Amino acid sequence: MSLVILHNAGAVLSDGVPLYERIGLIRSRELGDEVARALGPKRAVLLRGHGANVADVDVRAATVVACLLEEAADLQLRALAAVGGQMDRLRAFSPEEAARAKTEFDATGPMTRAWSYYAALAENSL
DSSP, X not given: OOOOOOSTGGGGGTTOOOEEOXXXXXXXXXXHHHHHHHXXXXXXXXXXXXXXXXXXXXXXXXXXXXXXXXXXXXXXHHHHHHTTTOGGGSOOOOHHHHHHHHHHHHSHHHHHHHHHHHHHHHHHTO
């Protein structure tokens, strides 16, 4: 199963989120290179049985993308539960809708506001 785009902010991942299949820790340069190849030009890669890696233009953008990936995955899980696991019952964004939402969200204003939001959440949880 792959990530489907169900909300505007999740569209930043509309280019896809590949899966790195090997389980276990990444403890060598060679394994790190494999993960990097799996990531390719994408913003995130899922590590089977372990989590995700995210890359972007700077730490703030990467942090926002990591938060959006978690939210998108959670929304997809809840939506699937609501439709009895039937993926075809989800109304995902079309490629055109996802591209438009991605362009809008990737603009400086929305990314800056998202960073401020997540930073405030982190500060308030201390």
